[in-house]
Amino acid sequence: MLDADFFRRWLAAAAAAVNREADRLTELDSAIGDADHGSNLQRGFAAVTAVMEKEAPQTPGAVLTLAGRQLISTVGGASGPLYGTLLRRTGKALGDDAEVTPAQLADALRAGVAAVAQLGGAKAGDKTMIDALDPAVEALGDSTASFTAAGEAAEQGALATVPMQARKGRASYLGERSIGHQDPGATSSALLIAALAEVAG
Amino acid sequence: MRMLINVPETVVADALRGMAAAHPELSVDVENRVIVRRDAPVAGKVGLVSGGGSGHEPLHGGFVGLGMLSAACPGEVFTSPVPDQMARAAVAVDSGEGVLFIVKNYTGDVLNFDMAAELAEDEGVRVAKVLVNDDVAVTDSLYTAGRRGTGATLFVEKIAGAAAEEGAPLERVEAIGRQVNESSRSFGVALSASTTPAKGSPTFDLPSGELELGIGIHGEPGRERRPMMTSREIADFTVNAVLEDLAPTGPVLALVNGMGATPLLELYGFNAEVHRVLAERGVPVARTLVGNYVTSLDMAGCSVTLCQVDEDLLRLWDAPVQTPGLRWGR
Numbered sequence: 001m002l003d004a005d006f007f008r009r010w011l012a013a014a015a016a017a018v019n020r021e022a023d024r025l026t027e028l029d030s031a032i033g034d035a036d037h038g039s040n041l042q043r044g045f046a047a048v049t050a051v052m053e054k055e056a057p058q059t060p061g062a063v064l065t066l067a068g069r070q071l072i073s074t075v076g077g078a079s080g081p082l083y084g085t086l087l088r089r090t091g092k093a094l095g096d097d098a099e100v101t102p103a104q105l106a107d108a109l110r111a112g113v114a115a116v117a118q119l120g121g122a123k124a125g126d127k128t129m130i131d132a133l134d135p136a137v138e139a140l141g142d143s144t145a146s147f148t149a150a151g152e153a154a155e156q157g158a159l160a161t162v163p164m165q166a167r168k169g170r171a172s173y174l175g176e177r178s179i180g181h182q183d184p185g186a187t188s189s190a191l192l193i194a195a196l197a198e199v200a201g
Numbered sequence: 202m203r204m205l206i207n208v209p210e211t212v213v214a215d216a217l218r219g220m221a222a223a224h225p226e227l228s229v230d231v232e233n234r235v236i237v238r239r240d241a242p243v244a245g246k247v248g249l250v251s252g253g254g255s256g257h258e259p260l261h262g263g264f265v266g267l268g269m270l271s272a273a274c275p276g277e278v279f280t281s282p283v284p285d286q287m288a289r290a291a292v293a294v295d296s297g298e299g300v301l302f303i304v305k306n307y308t309g310d311v312l313n314f315d316m317a318a319e320l321a322e323d324e325g326v327r328v329a330k331v332l333v334n335d336d337v338a339v340t341d342s343l344y345t346a347g348r349r350g351t352g353a354t355l356f357v358e359k360i361a362g363a364a365a366e367e368g369a370p371l372e373r374v375e376a377i378g379r380q381v382n383e384s385s386r387s388f389g390v391a392l393s394a395s396t397t398p399a400k401g402s403p404t405f406d407l408p409s410g411e412l413e414l415g416i417g418i419h420g421e422p423g424r425e426r427r428p429m430m431t432s433r434e435i436a437d438f439t440v441n442a443v444l445e446d447l448a449p450t451g452p453v454l455a456l457v458n459g460m461g462a463t464p465l466l467e468l469y470g471f472n473a474e475v476h477r478v479l480a481e482r483g484v485p486v487a488r489t490l491v492g493n494y495v496t497s498l499d500m501a502g503c504s505v506t507l508c509q510v511d512e513d514l515l516r517l518w519d520a521p522v523q524t525p526g527l528r529w530g531r
Binding site for chain 2 (some may be wrong): 019026030035036039040043057072073074075076077078079080081082113119120167168170173174175177
């Protein structure tokens with residue numbers, strides 16, 4: 001069973017990963033965006049860490065809902081609403097249970113990813129977060145071991161964005177010139193799923 | 202890259218403190234990042250709220266004041282503001298007549314303003330939105346996020362702002378904003394890339410002797426790179442690109458806009474070429490604005506925005522405006 005502490009550790013691991021990889025995310029964003037993805041997510045996850053200490057939410061659902069709201073209020077850009085919606089809707093789907101099963105989390109994440117796809121209007125192959133998140137939630141099953149498979153699927157999904165032409169977000173303005181670069185949003189999405197695998201494993 | 206800053210993390214807050222010091226007629230909330238007309242809410246007047254990433258100054262904060270915006274919400278550099286900012290601004294400027302959000306068409310701005318509208322409506326504010334999408338350099342709108350909002354934002358904010366100042370109701374102010382956007386087209390050119398404080402080096406690599414055609418205002422590269430052109434050639438290219446998409450049947454407003462690092466000496470020379478092309482194409486120019494208004498940090502280059510105007514829009518353009526970035530007529 002996964003309790004509120006597990007979800008707080010997931011967010012802490014995600015914050016650490018974003019800190020570690022911030023320069024790389026910004027570098028990827030510089031090639032096909034506006035060179036701020038790393039610093040924006042750093043600011044957001046630092047705020048998430050701070051609000052977790054301050055409000056100490058007691059259920060898995062409350063942890064993710066609060067984290068999502070905090071990202072919406074601090075990140076800005078497209079990443080703020082999209083990542084905020086991912087965590088908020090996943091948290092809402094988990095309900096008020098004090099502990100949830102891996103299968104419940106898998107279902108909740110599927111709902112969260114569906115909400116992101118709807119909000120951003122992106123489909124698989126558009127060179128966005130969805131290209132890492134879709135394969136990740138497909139790999140999720142009813143065991144924590146499947147989280148490792150999800151982490152790997154997300155990483156493969158992020159790598160697979162390199163030959164794609166962007167059709168959503170700022171990279172889409174580049175047309176064919178977006179081909180040959182890894183998508184920064186797919187890359188940070190893979191970090192988030194890898195952090196989940198890390199705390200589960 | 203040398204910059205006149207303390208540390209990258211505080212550039213936006215530092216600039217807001219400086220705006221507050223320079224402009225006592227504005228109320229600047231540095232912590233919550235909202236710039237509001239000090240006399241807001243003005244009784245009986247529709248509020249106008251805009252915002253976007255920082256780095257485009259004087260857009261938007263410099264256009265807050267009589268006859269233009271009621272409030273502006275600056276985000277981080279090139280990053281749209283968060284919904285809390287626009288919701289706070291909407292509540293601050295609403296006199297009960299409603300609030301118009303003026304939103305540049307970028308994925309982040311659209312998402313954050315949509316969320317802000319929900320928050321403001323929860324607080325009892327009636328919200329309408331105008332989306333600005335004037336950049337003809339984005340051609341394939343089916344496969345992109347759609348045309349970007351650039352220079353026409355100034356026209357929308359000025360003309361809709363004048364209508365609101367006259368006491369027009371929300372539906373009318375919104376309709377005028379839409380009309381201005383639909384009557385406007387822009388095209389931009391970069392002679393150098395911009396450098397964001399967070400990155401500290403140019404956002405794209407532009408070799409000397411080349412220029413980038415069809416750039417946006419966020420340091421993103423354009424659609425095409427060519428060997429350097431003269432002012433005359435750039436005017437031919439940009440004006441023709443705009444006129445391919447906008448076939449004016451009457452007079453236009455012309456914004457000959459600098460991207461931030463191009464001197465006015467060059468911009469005025471360029472404006473002469475722009476007027477030459479427009480005369481050759483038989484397009485009469487009613488008013489011209491030359492200067493750095495919708496910028497991209499320290500990018501060198503320019504954009505041209507044309508807006509076809511009828512008598513009513515021209516009258517609203519000429520109406521008094523008193524803001525840090527634009528002032529005339531009173």
